[in-house]
Amino acid sequence: MKKNTFIAIAITLVFISIIWIIFSPILFQDTHAEADQQAAHKGFFAPSFTLSTPEGIAHSITDYRGKPVLLFFWASHCSVCKATMPKIESVYQEFSSLGFEVLAINTTNQDSLSAAKAYFQAQNYSFPMLLDQDGTVTNQYLIHAVPTSYLINPDGKISNVIIGSGISDGFLRAQLNTLFMKGEE
Amino acid sequence: MFPILHIGPLAIQSAGFTLLFSFFIANILVMKFSKNLGTHAEAIENGLLYGIIAGILGARLGFMLKNPAVFLANPLNLISLTPSMLEAGFGLLTGILTIVVIAQKKHLPLWPTLDTLSPFFIIIFMGIHLANLANGNAYGIPTTLPWGIPLWNAIRHPVQLYGFILGGMLLVSLFFHTKFLKTTGFRHSGVLFSVTAIGISGTSLFISAFTAEKVLLGRFDGRQLIAFIVLLGALWLLYIRAYPGLKKTNAIISMGSNLNSKQNIVKGENLLAENFHIRRKSNIYRTEDVNQNPNTQAFLNRLFELETDLSYPDFVNRLKAIEKKLGREPGNKTRVAMDLDVLTFGADVFSSAEKQIPNPDVLKYRYLGKLLAEMAPDFRHPATGISIQEILEKMPDKSQITELSEVEDGIEG
Numbered sequence: 001m002k003k004n005t006f007i008a009i010a011i012t013l014v015f016i017s018i019i020w021i022i023f024s025p026i027l028f029q030d031t032h033a034e035a036d037q038q039a040a041h042k043g044f045f046a047p048s049f050t051l052s053t054p055e056g057i058a059h060s061i062t063d064y065r066g067k068p069v070l071l072f073f074w075a076s077h078c079s080v081c082k083a084t085m086p087k088i089e090s091v092y093q094e095f096s097s098l099g100f101e102v103l104a105i106n107t108t109n110q111d112s113l114s115a116a117k118a119y120f121q122a123q124n125y126s127f128p129m130l131l132d133q134d135g136t137v138t139n140q141y142l143i144h145a146v147p148t149s150y151l152i153n154p155d156g157k158i159s160n161v162i163i164g165s166g167i168s169d170g171f172l173r174a175q176l177n178t179l180f181m182k183g184e185e
Numbered sequence: 186m187f188p189i190l191h192i193g194p195l196a197i198q199s200a201g202f203t204l205l206f207s208f209f210i211a212n213i214l215v216m217k218f219s220k221n222l223g224t225h226a227e228a229i230e231n232g233l234l235y236g237i238i239a240g241i242l243g244a245r246l247g248f249m250l251k252n253p254a255v256f257l258a259n260p261l262n263l264i265s266l267t268p269s270m271l272e273a274g275f276g277l278l279t280g281i282l283t284i285v286v287i288a289q290k291k292h293l294p295l296w297p298t299l300d301t302l303s304p305f306f307i308i309i310f311m312g313i314h315l316a317n318l319a320n321g322n323a324y325g326i327p328t329t330l331p332w333g334i335p336l337w338n339a340i341r342h343p344v345q346l347y348g349f350i351l352g353g354m355l356l357v358s359l360f361f362h363t364k365f366l367k368t369t370g371f372r373h374s375g376v377l378f379s380v381t382a383i384g385i386s387g388t389s390l391f392i393s394a395f396t397a398e399k400v401l402l403g404r405f406d407g408r409q410l411i412a413f414i415v416l417l418g419a420l421w422l423l424y425i426r427a428y429p430g431l432k433k434t435n436a437i438i439s440m441g442s443n444l445n446s447k448q449n450i451v452k453g454e455n456l457l458a459e460n461f462h463i464r465r466k467s468n469i470y471r472t473e474d475v476n477q478n479p480n481t482q483a484f485l486n487r488l489f490e491l492e493t494d495l496s497y498p499d500f501v502n503r504l505k506a507i508e509k510k511l512g513r514e515p516g517n518k519t520r521v522a523m524d525l526d527v528l529t530f531g532a533d534v535f536s537s538a539e540k541q542i543p544n545p546d547v548l549k550y551r552y553l554g555k556l557l558a559e560m561a562p563d564f565r566h567p568a569t570g571i572s573i574q575e576i577l578e579k580m581p582d583k584s585q586i587t588e589l590s591e592v593e594d595g596i597e598g
Contacts, residue, residue, distance in 0.1 A: 003428050010420045013383075017390055017413055024394035025404050028326055039337040041321055043398060163198055166269035170262035174252035174270065 040141045042161055046071070046152045049137045051105065051130035054117050059103060059130055064152075067099040068179055070172070071150040073143050074104060075111040076119045080165050081147040085125065087169035092127050095176050099154075102127035107146060109135035151175060200316040201268070207312025208237070214304040218366040222534060223545065224301045225569035228291040232284045233305070240280025247275025292570030296375035296426065297534040303381040304366065307356045310385050314348030326397045342395040348388065355384040368536040371427070372497065379423035386415035434531040435464060436491050436500060437561070439546075439553060441524040442511075443474070446485040449511055453523050454489075456507045461491040467560035469589040472552040481519045485589060488528070488556045497530050497542070528553065534568040543567050551582040 038047045046069075050060040061069070072088060074081035085104070092102045106116045108131045120129045132138050141150065149167040151160040160175065212233060219226035248270045249256045249263055255270075256262050262270065288298065317323040325342030327333075333340035359381065362370040369377045390412035393399075400407035440457075442449040450469060457463060467488040474481035493500050504525040511523035529543045536542070543566060547553050554577045557564055564573040 001427075006424065006427065010424070013387070014417065014420065017387070017416060020391065020394065021405060021409050021413060024406060024409060028394050037338045041324075041337050044337060160269075162269055166267045168262065168265055168267045168270065170252075170255045170259060170265065171267065171269045173255045173258065174248065177252060177254055 040150070040158070040161070042158050044158055045156050046150060046158050047137075047140045049140060051103075051132060051137060053128050053130060054113075057128070059128060061103075061152075062156075064101055065156050066154050067101050068154055068176065069101045069103060069152040070167075071141070071152065072102060072104045072167070073107055073138065073141065073146050073148045075107050075146045076116040077111065078146045082119070084147055084165065084167060085123065088167070088172070089123075089125050089127070091169050091172045091176070094173075095180070096126075098176075098180050100176055103130055104128065105130045105132055105137060107135065107138050107143065108133050109138070153179070198320075200320040200322075203316040203319055204312050207308050207315070211305040211308035211312075214308065214366060215301060218304055218363070219301045221367045222297065222301055222369060222536070223541065223543070223568045224297050224534070225291065225293055225571065228287070228293055228569075229298060229301060232287040232291075232293070235287060236280045236284040239283035240276045241271070243279025244271035244273060244276025246279070247272030250275070292565055292572075294374070294532060294534070294565075294567055294570050296378065296532070297568050299378035300369050300374060300376075300534070303377050304356070304359060306381055306385060307352055307359060310388075311349050311352035311356070314345045314352060318343070318345035318349065324397055325395045328395075341397070344392055344395040347392045347395065351388045351392065352385075355381070355388065358384075369534070372533070372535050372537075373426050373429065374532060374534045375426035376423060379419050379426055382419035383416060383423065386412045386419055390416060431494055433492050433494055434500075436493055436530045437528045437557070437564075438489050438491060438504065439524075439526045439528055439556070440487045440489065441484045441526075442522060443482040443484045444512075444520045444522045449523050450485050450487060452511055453507065453525070454487075456510065457489060457491065460503055460507070461493050463489055464492050465490040465560050467556040470552060470556060470586050471589055472586045473584065475550055475552075476518070478519060484521070486552055486556065488553070488560050490561060497527075497533070500530070501527060501540075528557070529567055532567050548576060548580065549582060551577070551580055551584050552586045554580055555586060 038045045040047055046061055048061050050058050052058045061071075070088065072081075072085070074085065076082075088102055088104075092100065104120070104125065104127055106120075106129055108116065113131070116129075116131075141148070145163060147164065147167065149160075149162045150158055151162070151172075153159045162171070212230065215233070216226050216230060219229055245263065251272055287293075288295075314323075321336055323345060324336050325344035327339040328342045329340070330342070332343065334343045334346075335341075359377075360366065363377070364370065371377050371380075390409055393406050393409040393412060396406075396408075402410060440450065440453050442453070454463075454466070469485055469487045472484050472486055474484065495503060504527070508523045508525055513521065513523050526544060526546070527540070527542065528547050533542055547557065547566070554573065558573045558577055562573065565571065566573075566576060
């Protein structure tokens with residue numbers, strides 16, 4: 001390619017790029033407002049639901065606005081879940097006084113209710129166990145595998161989705177430390 | 186989307202799997218390309234692998250430095266195998282630094298190495314977009330276009346697919362220009378890398394407009410601006426690599442003759458001196474015909490380092506003219522009055538239909554290696570960065586060669 005041809009092409013490319021950058025915000029409006037919608041994805045509001053404990057006490061996600069919440073989807077046949085929950089319990093003990101909440105949502109439609117109840121009571125967890133009897137919430141949150149964890153910010157927006165064993169106590173502590181430190185400032 | 190792949194009892198996160206798979210494919214293509222270009226495949230592969238490992242370790246370390254309390258409470262967290270406690274920026278930094286250190290240590294030449302990595306950059310670009318499609322990240326803005334995809338409560342631009350498809354087009358064009366990774370397809374080192382960088386940054390700049398999650402700088406999209414800066418840099422790089430202008434190139438050539446060889450070697454040197462500035466020359470050596478044809482007389486060989494401001498094709502034509510002047514008959518391989526071969530041409534690494542530079546013979550024939558080591562003990566192979574001493578050590582050709590003065594001593598004695 002001749003040097004002058006190259007320079008002409010390069011200048012054209014730069015020119016088109018500048019036009020595209022200038023017109024992008026005009027042609028494709030900033031759509032941050034749409035994050036007001038609910039979706040099971042980081043940055044969106046957590047889809048609202050109401051579920052009950054085995055004792056029949058209803059918990060609604062909207063009741064927890066203003067607090068960081070961990071939704072932990074689990075089943076009694078899942079060994080990773082059972083290995084993770086004691087760690088969540090220890091973090092919960094540490095941070096519940098600051099307002100941290102944990103909702104352990106049992107995927108009851110794919111689990112044995114009696115086995116789940118027996119396990120949960122035997123372990124003496126201090127956070128509530130919610131029953132998703134017909135799987136509506138599990139579908140709503142696009143659960144493809146247990147455990148899946150949703151960490152929800154006090155403003156009700158999802159800050160992290162962690163599939164599998166990635167939800168360690170260290171990770172949770174780091175997130176909560178950052179969150180509560182910000183709150184104090 | 187489909188964040189999980191179920192294979193029997195295994196639930197694999199498809200995004201992570203996609204990235205791993207694209208790394209695997211990228212590595213295969215880079216190895217193939219590296220072998221065809223003659224760059225240091227082993228060092229490049231190691232560099233990539235150690236870079237990834239260092240990147241992951243660095244990401245964990247970065248997370249620890251940001252959250253020291255977590256690790257003071259439970260130091261085992263440092264080595265826990267969970268994929269979440271990672272700090273991307275710090276990981277990227279340690280990964281890149283590791284690769285730079287390895288490249289320095291191995292004396293990998295910058296531009297030929299980056300050219301070799303061109304398919305790597307494109308495949309990883311495609312892999313990232315496919316992974317984003319798998320877990321629904323980096324989603325697009327809502328659209329009414331017929332090819333919109335339902336995602337997160339809206340029909341959206343499949344911006345991840347745009348990236349994947351445009352990346353695929355870059356890959357096809359790379360295959361086309363390199364004859365499926367056989368040559369760089371361009372004469373100067375660094376040109377292929379610059380073109381790749383232009384392609385990737387241009388694509389990012391274009392598709393960023395359709396993404397919903399923007400990092401706004403004023404009223405503009407931060408990622409678009411970064412892509413624009415990279416694009417400008419890549420264009421400038423292409424300009425200086427493709428059009429180096431009038432600069433002096435140091436070319437190393439070999440001279441050989443087996444017909445009136447003593448006279449022709451002297452005449453040849455005189456003609457070279459008329460045309461070029463001779464920087465260095467080796468002693469004259471006597472070698473048997475490399476084709477081991479019994480009818481071919483032994484050759485006298487000598488190396489020259491020349492300084493020229495000619496382009497490669499002009500330089501070769503000038504050498505051909507000298508060969509002709511001294512009575513070279515084209516095609517006659519047994520009686521060669523004068524043979525001038527380019528071994529290296531500056532730092533350039535390329536292969537065209539008839540010629541590969543640096544000349545592969547440098548790695549093949551002992552007589553060339555030995556003369557090179559004598560004339561230029563500081564020589565490093567422009568494509569691999571391997572020193573001439575190491576090249577000689579690893580050379581399979583163990584044939585003997587003798588210096589001309591020793592031959593004459595033998596005859597006289």
